[in-house]
Amino acid sequence: xxxITQTQPGMFVxxxxxVTLDCTYDTSDPSYGLFWYKQPSSxxxxxxxxxxxxxxxxxxxxxxxxxxxxxxxxxxLVISASQLGDSAMYFCAMRSPNTGNxxxxxxxxxxxxxx
Amino acid sequence: GAGVSQSPxxxxxxxxxxxxxxxxxxxxxxxxxxxxxxxxxxxxxxxYFQNEAQLDKSGLPSDxxxxxxxxxxxxTLKIQRTQQEDSAVYLCASSLRTENEKLFFGSGTQLSVx
Numbered sequence: 001x002x003x004i005t006q007t008q009p010g011m012f013v014x015x016x017x018x019v020t021l022d023c024t025y026d027t028s029d030p031s032y033g034l035f036w037y038k039q040p041s042s043x044x045x046x047x048x049x050x051x052x053x054x055x056x057x058x059x060x061x062x063x064x065x066x067x068x069x070x071x072x073x074x075x076x077l078v079i080s081a082s083q084l085g086d087s088a089m090y091f092c093a094m095r096s097p098n099t100g101n102x103x104x105x106x107x108x109x110x111x112x113x114x115x
Numbered sequence: 116g117a118g119v120s121q122s123p124x125x126x127x128x129x130x131x132x133x134x135x136x137x138x139x140x141x142x143x144x145x146x147x148x149x150x151x152x153x154x155x156x157x158x159x160x161x162x163y164f165q166n167e168a169q170l171d172k173s174g175l176p177s178d179x180x181x182x183x184x185x186x187x188x189x190x191t192l193k194i195q196r197t198q199q200e201d202s203a204v205y206l207c208a209s210s211l212r213t214e215n216e217k218l219f220f221g222s223g224t225q226l227s228v229x
Contacts, residue, residue, distance in 0.1 A: 033216070035217055035218075037220075042222075043204065043222060043223050043225075044220060044221075044222050044223075045158075045206065045208070045218075045220035047217045047218075047219070050217055091157055091158070095216075101146065101163070101165075102160055102163060102171060103148060103160065103208070103218055104160070105150075105157040105158045105159075106157055107156065107157045108156070108157045
């Protein structure tokens with residue numbers, strides 16, 4: 001069975017600083033995709049970044065980067081130069097074709113950026 | 116349309132009432148998912164369609180929940196005889212293909228059962 005673990009219910013970061021949100025996953029499938037989504041208080045789920053299990057390099061998208069450590073089954077999100085608008089819930093998720101392409105989410109981390 | 120559209124945005128139902136939630140995915144998207152999100156929690160999988168075929172409904176909490184996508188585009192999630200524990204945000208998401216690919220989410224329907 002797939003499992004996503006986010007151990008940080010809440011995080012605080014000073015504006016303009018970097019922050020790392022942790023995510024570990026558990027799967028026996030060789031092919032899978034890892035995703036991070038942002039959910040502000042308005043409720044919509046916003047895609048941030050994707051990492052494929054066979055990708056050799058860590059994914060980056062603007063201020064977002066994914067610290068992918070395959071052997072440790074870890075896919076931490078790094079947000080650089082935090083902005084007040086980054087305050088939101090952040091969800092790590094995984095998808096695998098070998099399990100019917102279900103999309104599994106973690107329990108989320110609430111990030112608050114302090115001015 | 117430009118994105119995934121869900122309606123209604125808010126729904127208040129009396130306990131025991133039937134409700135129907137609509138999802139209009141991005142045109143051409145093959146995969147469609149329904150999720151239930153309780154307050155302060157992550158989205159919980161309900162069911163998954165590939166075109167019109169419902170490939171996985173293992174997340175539906177009871178036989179009061181029913182979903183369909185008869186023509187492989189618009190989907191409806193129906194909840195019969197609603198109960199207070201059904202109160203949640205119901206999210207619909209779609210993706211172009213079925214492989215490891217991001218989901219596009221709608222804004223959700225917030226269901227409150229009184």
